[in-house]
Amino acid sequence: MNTLILYDTVYGHNFELGEYIHQNLLPDSSLLSFKESLTVKLDNIDLLILCPCTSGEGQLTVNEEKFYNYLSEFSLKSLTYYIAGIGDQNFGRENFANAVNIFDQRLQYQHARQLGPSLKIDYEDIDNGQQIITKKISKYLKTRK
Numbered sequence: 442m443n444t445l446i447l448y449d450t451v452y453g454h455n456f457e458l459g460e461y462i463h464q465n466l467l468p469d470s471s472l473l474s475f476k477e478s479l480t481v482k483l484d485n486i487d488l489l490i491l492c493p494c495t496s497g498e499g500q501l502t503v504n505e506e507k508f509y510n511y512l513s514e515f516s517l518k519s520l521t522y523y524i525a526g527i528g529d530q531n532f533g534r535e536n537f538a539n540a541v542n543i544f545d546q547r548l549q550y551q552h553a554r555q556l557g558p559s560l561k562i563d564y565e566d567i568d569n570g571q572q573i574i575t576k577k578i579s580k581y582l583k584t585r586k
């Protein structure tokens with residue numbers, strides 16, 4: 442299985458989340474920043490995990506936006522994806538970790554398959570988020586065997 446984990450980060454939380462998934466759940470995956478992702482041929486990826494950072498008022502970062510546009514170059518019908526992004530609830534319900542929603546809508550629009558419901562994690566509740574992710578991905582890996 443060809444697995445790619447992408448993150449963007451300002452303060453490090455989403456990088457650490459990507460690293461957690463990489464080290465503990467998907468050790469054979471590649472872990473890259475969104476900035477490094479624009480040369481990856483997504484046709485060759487089976488499982489895409491996104492740990493996006495939310496910036497501005499519920500917006501993508503510049504590098505996430507580039508990747509968002511890059512997605513349209515590919516047919517993603519055989520891609521499975523999972524999105525888990527850390528944000529800050531103090532930015533309000535509409536804006537909280539909204540990068541997760543933006544990518545979810547885009548990937549659904551391109552008919553990619555969801556591994557499980559996308560997850561928004563508050564930066565003060567990361568341990569709980571990691572537990573949910575661990576359960577989801579472990580279950581998925583068992584069903585693939």
Ligand SMILES: Cc1cc2nc3c(=O)[nH]c(=O)nc-3n(C[C@H](O)[C@H](O)[C@H](O)COP(=O)(O)O)c2cc1C
Pocket residue numbers: 449450451452453454455456494495496497498499500527528529530532536537538539564
């Ligand atoms: C300028 C700025 C704008 C932000 N806007 C949002 C936002 O709209 N929604 C949100 O959930 N978090 C927002 N955040 C908070 C970050 O998403 C949050 O701190 C998160 O932990 C950052 O992830 P990181 O540690 O990977 O950089 C913003 C942070 C900054 C500095």
